Amino acid sequence: MKILFVYPKFRKYLETNPNILKAIGAPVYAEYKAMPSLGIPILTALTPDEHELHFADGNLEDIPYDEDFDLVAINSFTPQAKYAYEVADKFRARGIPVILGGIFPSNYREDCSKHADAVFVGEAELGWHEVLADAQRGQLKPIYNAGCNFDVEKYVIPDRRLFKHKKGYDWRPLLLQNFRGCQFNCAYCAISATNGKKMRMRPIDNIMQEIEENMDLDGIYIGDDQFLLPDPEIEKHSLEFFSRLKELNYQKSILLSASPLLNKNPKLLQLIRDCGVNTLYFVFGWDPVAIRALSYNDPHDAEESIKAVQDAGFNIFASIGVGQDADTPEIFPRTIDFLERNQINHAEFWIQTPFPGTPAWRKYKKTGRILTEDFDMYNGAHVVYQPKKMSVQELEDGFIYLWQEFFTRFNLPPEEVLQFYSMSSDFKSKVGIQDQNDEQKEDQGKQELAI
Ligand code: SF4
Numbered sequence: 125m126k127i128l129f130v131y132p133k134f135r136k137y138l139e140t141n142p143n144i145l146k147a148i149g150a151p152v153y154a155e156y157k158a159m160p161s162l163g164i165p166i167l168t169a170l171t172p173d174e175h176e177l178h179f180a181d182g183n184l185e186d187i188p189y190d191e192d193f194d195l196v197a198i199n200s201f202t203p204q205a206k207y208a209y210e211v212a213d214k215f216r217a218r219g220i221p222v223i224l225g226g227i228f229p230s231n232y233r234e235d236c237s238k239h240a241d242a243v244f245v246g247e248a249e250l251g252w253h254e255v256l257a258d259a260q261r262g263q264l265k266p267i268y269n270a271g272c273n274f275d276v277e278k279y280v281i282p283d284r285r286l287f288k289h290k291k292g293y294d295w296r297p298l299l300l301q302n303f304r305g306c307q308f309n310c311a312y313c314a315i316s317a318t319n320g321k322k323m324r325m326r327p328i329d330n331i332m333q334e335i336e337e338n339m340d341l342d343g344i345y346i347g348d349d350q351f352l353l354p355d356p357e358i359e360k361h362s363l364e365f366f367s368r369l370k371e372l373n374y375q376k377s378i379l380l381s382a383s384p385l386l387n388k389n390p391k392l393l394q395l396i397r398d399c400g401v402n403t404l405y406f407v408f409g410w411d412p413v414a415i416r417a418l419s420y421n422d423p424h425d426a427e428e429s430i431k432a433v434q435d436a437g438f439n440i441f442a443s444i445g446v447g448q449d450a451d452t453p454e455i456f457p458r459t460i461d462f463l464e465r466n467q468i469n470h471a472e473f474w475i476q477t478p479f480p481g482t483p484a485w486r487k488y489k490k491t492g493r494i495l496t497e498d499f500d501m502y503n504g505a506h507v508v509y510q511p512k513k514m515s516v517q518e519l520e521d522g523f524i525y526l527w528q529e530f531f532t533r534f535n536l537p538p539e540e541v542l543q544f545y546s547m548s549s550d551f552k553s554k555v556g557i558q559d560q561n562d563e564q565k566e567d568q569g570k571q572e573l574a575i
Contacts, residue, residue, distance in 0.1 A: 133182030163199035165282030231481025246270035310410035317481035385411035409445030474504030
């Protein structure tokens, strides 16, 4: 079969809310383009060689609507929903069968069914071969409910050949998945709904093989945020993984997420530092320690976690979500004071977003608090639900206040924050940000910046 894989366009955080850029005071360069997430490379790795594979990234290029295909497979997460539907409708109008899969279709299947011949729910490894066989016979089923108990011992290394050498990506680190599923089921996260509540850890040999096969990419972006959660099994996995990474002597940048619900084991933190991880992307938004600190003004445990990582020599890049049910307008100045008190001078802010499938989505749907199902707006830059203890306007204003006040209080040039996202030198030069070893400073205020 001739199969087209589509990664739909989506509107970026800054594209949809220009008030953020006004608050920072930076001109916008909103064409930041990253390589696709893991859905398509997992599918292509699972597709036998007898098929002819094609790929189109709507963020980068036109979709080949006039060409003939035997199957169009569209992978999407929530902010891509509108464009996924648009692409699906156009191919179906020409009689070309379309299957929708990924996080969004897995959690919003009835609506997706109106735009596709088939919807794939769950983990690709558990049903993609059946889809291919059915498509070949011209007998796609409306729903493939594959479930989410794939044995990750059999994890097939994602195959990025369709887009790895494509021109036009500004940001091209190796997006690495270590875990499937998560027992924590945080209110605004769709991982537990999509991949189940049992955490499955990939074999370390298999992860290392993927890293070694992709040494030509620009660093590693570890997509999972579970590595530093305080859990004995995770700790064992993390110690083993980072020991192997240290042995590899990996020289490029590594981006790792953590949160205030932190495993403070100094041996593990030091090992991660030894691997060359200098900054932790520290998310305040879903774990109980973070919520206690900012929503309930009880920061003791969070401050202990911050001290542990700062003592280990990490910088913290705080990513702070506001709009929990406990939040009142007090949270905004409190958050700025918190950052200042803890000497965190790199941060970004977002509004909590109840993606379909998450506990928050179910709760807000049940109580009639979802204000819009325009999924273009589900990117952290908009209020899409009725907050509990403040008005929509207060939450929107407080969110903009955070951006503005943070940059004013810390007197930071905006490129300091934007630099965090730019692992690639190509990307930096494109947006006018110089590498650290470049002494020459230019008037970057005149240059365009990206996020
Ligand atoms: S936010 Fe992180 S810890 Fe919480 S459910 Fe999602 S993956 Fe698990």
